[in-house]
Amino acid sequence: MTHTSTSTQQDARTGTTAAPPASGARMLGTAIAHLEPVMPLLRQLGELFAGAGHEIALVGGPVRDAFLSRTSPDLDFTTSARPDDTERIVAGWADATWDLGRAFGTIGVRKGGVQVEITTYRADAYDRETRKPVVEFGDSLDDDLVRRDFTVNAMALRLPDLTFVDPYGGLADLAAGVLRTPTDPEVSFGDDPLRMMRAARFSSQLGFDVAPEAFRAMREMAASIEMISAERVRDELVKLLMSPTPRRGLELLVESGIAEHVLPELPALALEIDEHHRHKDVYEHSLIVLEQAMALEGPREVPGVEAPTEVEGPDLVLRLAALLHDIGKPDTRRFEPGGGVSFHHHELVGAKMTRKRLRALRFDKETIKHVSRLVELHLRFHGYGNGEWTDSAVRRYVTDAGPLLPRLHLLTRADSTTRNKRKAARLQATYDDLEARIERLQAEEELAAVRPELDGNEIQAVLGIKPGPVLGRAYKHLLAVRLDEGVIGKDAASERLREWWAQQPESQG
Structure with a gap:
């Protein structure tokens, strides 16, 4: 095994020499070891392409994830071969090939139970008005890497000899936990503004910080995200929300100003609070509710309930509802005599706002229906008080929630962010009691399938x-x-x- 020396890498943006991380050699060894299960496939592909006189390299996310000891869901390769050449080279070796986007240079290949994508070196130029790349095939791995979003995604392993290629200092940034662009961020984000949202998503997925110069560019160029299709914005937002720490990315979107253009209801929650009108920081509260709802995903225990229904995580509907449950508050805020603040019917207003925003982001009808319904119902429990609801009221609660009841349980519990431990314990005990009553009534009356007694x-x-x-x-x-x-x-x-x-x-x- 050989690898490109990382002792004196030149920074392509500044012309300066960047020192490698002290643990670089150890990290490379760890990455190679992590790729061991797919190593036979990597070597076979490398030998096939080398025998045909072409270069091929494992590139991007799979390389990054190997250094982080993570298993990437994809194996992506880049090659000097054109798509027709790629098909000829793998013919007889691959179990199947298909056209994933010949115009963009991508051929899909299946070998055994593994599916991979092989893409010709690219040297894209972007139309700054439509954001669509003008596809040009390239002849250099380094030129292909420079067009990628972040340096940690611009590393490669040449095959079959496993030469490590890192012309833009990705390994150093990986070790430092920093997201930096291979070129000037203004150029990179100008080519594809969605990369600014990817910065937020990778921050959430990997726990990395965005480099200061990249963050400045995000703030200056935030409005350009409006040139991106709603579907692409939605997909990035979903990946962010389904990450282990979505709060990081959401805060980055708000602080950079990008949220103003893709999810304006979120920064609007940062209501101005003065000394005379005291109420919770709704923005901070919503982020905490999201985190608490996530913590409740999966198996849980409820006193008096034999087997609580589990919401398997990560659950997009629950997370969206937790984030958006209070978005009706800014429009319903009223200052009361004596310094109080009210938000009457904010759950109804919020449900309408949720439907409108999710439609604008092109979410599917079922997701829109379920999330907005949870927002509408999230306050219903507070009428339960100390358990004085009649059985009729409990039946209505279950029936109105329908199949969303397990998620409503978690959203309602997560919505308690009081620092008063006694109050928090009382709320939890009260909801425990409600869940236990629901279980008893369900056992007696099959509430989940409640129907009139006459058809x-x-x-x-x-x-x-x-x-x-x-x-x-x-x-x-x-x-x-x-x-x-x-x-x-x-x-x-x-x-x-x-x-x-x-x-x-x-x-x-």
């Missing part, structure tokens, strides 16, 4: 009516009876239906 055909027979709007109203009435009174039997349900019918104008005809 549509039986309602028609009792009232002597045909299908139509009246039947729908009658069904809703019996559902309300079921929620209010529980299981009362079909005879009693028929009597309640006749009593209702006697008061309807249609019965008089």
